[in-house]
Amino acid sequence: STTFSAPTASPPETFDPTIRNFVTDLLTLTSELVDIPSVSFDEAALVAHLEAGLRAVPGLAVDRIGDNLVARTELGRPHRLVLAGHTDTVPGTEGGDGQRARIDGDILWGLGSADMKGGLAVMLELARSVAEPAVDVTWVFYAREEVAREHSGLLELFGEVPDLLAGDVAILGEPTAGALEAGCQGTMRFEVRLRGVRAHTARPWMGRNAIHRAGALLAALDAYVHREPEVDGCCFREALQAVHVEGGVSGNVVPDELVLQVNHRYAPDRSGAEAEAHVRDVLAPFLDDGDTVEVVDHGRAALPGLGHPLLATLVERSGLDVRAKLGWTDVAFFSEHGVPAVNFGPGDPTVAHMADEHLERSTLEESFSALRGLLERGV
DSSP states (O other): OOOOOOOTTSOOOOOOTTOTTOOOOHHHHHHHHHTSOOBTTOOHHHHHHHHHHHHTSTTOEEEEETTEEEEEOOOOOSOEEEEEEEOOBOOOOTTOTTOSOEEETTEEESTTIIIIIHHHHHHHHHHHHOSSOSSEEEEEEESOOSSOGGGOHHHHHHHHOGGGGOOSEEEEOOOOTTOEEESBOEEEEEEEEEEOBOEETTSGGGSBOHHHHHHHHHHHHHTOOOOOOEETTEEOOOEEEEEEEEEOOOTTEEOSEEEEEEEEEEOTTSOHHHHHHHHHHHHGGGOOTTOEEEEEEEEOOBOOOTTSHHHHHHHHHHTOOEEEOOSOOTHHHHHHTTOOEEEOOSSOGGGTTSTTOEEEHHHHHHHHHHHHHHHHHOO
8 A cells, every 4th residue: 555654743735736646644634524523413514624625626516415515527437436425423422522633643533533534534635636537436425324314415315316426336435444345234123012911910810911922032033043145255144133122011010012123134135025024934933913013114235246347446456355244334325226335444443433433544545545546547
């Protein structure tokens, strides 16, 4: 990877649009973004800052839709690459400790440094330093990823201006510790209602305890044998877990209902309908007349899509480790629209959302170098 020697103590150079091959110190650039608070639903200041930087770049068409930004080149290249990242962070710790940026040597500390203002800094610097990309590029900075799916800025963009998000491949700059995480698992949440018959606890034989009924079902979930299918060379690991339970009336009443929430993570070799049918088969032996099972939330799985030449070139040229994305991410939105998508960005995902969130300079520079090579050389 390329090593950038700008000292962390020096202020970043001012971007000059006439000098397009210059590189800002990425750690310093990230620290500037960290110092602009952008908790979900309060991202306007950061979006305005990014918008000003993008509008200063010659040849970029920039659209702002709410608190979302889309910037596009129109060079007539044979491929279009979408580079996307979310602008929001989770709330900081009470009292504000660790929210502002602090650089110590080659490490940046601060809220959102890893998830994912490092990725945003890489995107911004690529947009303004690669003058003649070999591929057309769409830069997407979207809001409200850290909250419920229904609030997603990416969902808003696909609903209102889907043509702006068209591309051959999408790369989301989520922190991946230098690896490429391909596709993602689907996530599906079920609400299971087990019925009983209410009675006085002094005479339990006159009722049926709905909480007791859950015992066999919970044991079956605990003993669940998961699949580990391989899809496009990536090994996924499925899971089925009880995640929430409610029940009980009072201390002297046999409960007549229990509500159990169950989460299923499924691999992209199954459709949503197939995954739902599988879970219903697992639950069926423990259900009686009057019990119900309802799907209350579903995020579709996404295939890895590593066969596309842009992604294959990125992996081969940069020597990236490739693994399956076991969680659900926004790559699924692109996959639903026929665009293969992966996660690849600077930072350690295991420190995301933590009080001591931080980012190392090396991961910024390695991610920047790999993506710059793809932009400058193409396939």
